Amino acid sequence: MLNCVLAVDDDLDILMAFKDVLELEGHRVLLARGGREALELLGQGERPDVILLDLMMPDGNGWEFRDRQLADASLASIPVVVISGQGVSAREVIALGVDDYLKKPVDVERLLGAVSRFASAREEDVPHA
16 A cells, blocks of 8 residues: 655755655655645645644744644544754654654655654554455
């Protein structure tokens, strides 16, 4: 089964790098340039196995996205990995209740490890016929 990853970041170069790396590993990748766009994708019925979420974005930041995600019962259980640069404390990340945190610049092996951990955990939840 193909795993789906939603990458949310306002930096197009970072999004394209995530897309290239993750697609090479066999993942389907959805891209959103901000929290608002990510919520629109999810509102259209997309259900990724994991969301990679930047926090500092002008068009719907990560905190706003997370509040809206948690308020929607159909979205609240999707795992979130925060990927952020300077200016975000570990305490702020913990307060978001996310599943993992990676600091920019992101180590590719750590990124792939986080994605595969949540994607494989999601597969175990699916009953097999």
